[in-house]
Amino acid sequence: MRKNTSGPRFKALLEEANITTTGFAKFWGTEAQNIHNWYTRGVPAYRMEEVSRLLSVNSDWLKTGEGVKELPRLQAASNGDTFDAHSVRGVYTVIDPNDxxxxxxxxxxxxxxxxxxxxxxxxxxxxxxxxxxxxxxxxxxxxxxxxxxxxxxxxxxxxxxxxxxxxxxxxxxxxxxxxxxxxxxxxxxxxxxxxxxxxxxxxxxxxxxxxxxxxxxxxxxxxxxxxxxxxxxxxxxxxxxxxxxxx
Missing domain, CATH: 2.10.109.10 (Umud Fragment, subunit A)
Known part of the structure; x- marks a missing residue:
């Protein structure tokens, strides 16, 4: 199993987006100390997909630093809406932006x-x-x-x-x-x-x-x-x- 080294990348992503620890914690509905702990311990495994999707990065890259950083984008031909696609256990799932x-x-x-x-x-x-x-x-x-x-x-x-x-x-x-x-x-x-x-x-x-x-x-x-x-x-x-x- 690949080691979760997401902490530094997670911290850098928040800094790039000019999001404070307190601000992210408030959005997430938790304490700032919990988010601060992620900087050293890494984003918890059960949160990895949600956090990656929120920050628009590939979850494998966030976890290990390997692979493509940016989240893939898919275009829906039927109505022109843009959909985010994220990898869950290697299977890509289309996320409806209206939900x-x-x-x-x-x-x-x-x-x-x-x-x-x-x-x-x-x-x-x-x-x-x-x-x-x-x-x-x-x-x-x-x-x-x-x-x-x-x-x-x-x-x-x-x-x-x-x-x-x-x-x-x-x-x-x-x-x-x-x-x-x-x-x-x-x-x-x-x-x-x-x-x-x-x-x-x-x-x-x-x-x-x-x-x-x-x-x-x-x-x-x-x-x-x-x-x-x-x-x-x-x-x-x-x-x-x-x-x-x-x-």
Whole structure:
């Protein structure tokens, strides 16, 4: 396996583009120290394709310094649009410039054996949404993430297993809107309402099975309730296939 020596090249690319460590970290949704570590340790393997595509260079060149630096370009003969092509395990894939590739987050157990969970990015999963849809809603592309709906508390509006898209740039509560929250490490999708005394009410669409929950300000802090962002899109999956009657 070829050694990952991407650190110096990654740093040089940011300097050429006049992008600061802090600026790139903010765009990427992480801490500046994490990006600074890439200068010496190299870009993580699971980030290599995304970073290469973002900086318009070949991922093999970024990783090892070998091969062609520039990302190949393909022209679409049908409508004249320009497409970026990047090499994934030696196979070239056409990337539609009208789509945005969003990171997917998931709830996963902590490694300390406590039985608790936390919400982290899944390095192997992404979801594509139309660029125009995000632009229409004035959502910064770097603020948009996706996650899976877990459970039936929001059915029949958002079914268990559906993918939801979240705008991390909108965390201020607008009464009656749907938000993603992290509740003591648990990922939850709920309607939110403000209450007196900085309290918060969580409401489920399936309120017959899941009654309203009200958390006072002290409880919000104690139970580590953190608003991840506004849910602006979801894919609702049908729970059953229709039975075709005999003719």
């Amino acid at each position: 945005i590739e969003l990171p997917l987050f998931k709830e996963t157990p902590l490694t300390n054996g406590s039985g608790k969970t936390h919400v982290i990015q899944d390095p192997d999963q992404t979801t594509r949404l139309p660029r125009a849809h995000l632009d229409q809603l004035e959502i910064r592309h770097a603020d948009a993430i996706c996650a899976h709906m877990i459970g039936n508390s929001m059915s029949e509006r958002i079914e268990d297993g559906s993918i939801v898209a979240i705008d991390r740039g909108l965390t201020q509560v607008v009464d009656g809107e749907i938000y993603a929250i992290e509740h003591d490490g648990m990922l939850r999708i709920k309607y939110l309402h403000r209450m007196p005394g900085n309290a918060l009410r969580l409401r489920s669409h399936n309120n017959a099975e899941y009654p309203d929950e009200i958390f006072r300000a002290a409880q919000i802090e104690e139970q580590r309730i953190h608003i991840l962002g506004w849910v602006f899109w979801w894919s609702t999956l049908s729970k059953r296939r229709p039975v075709v009657p005999f003719l």
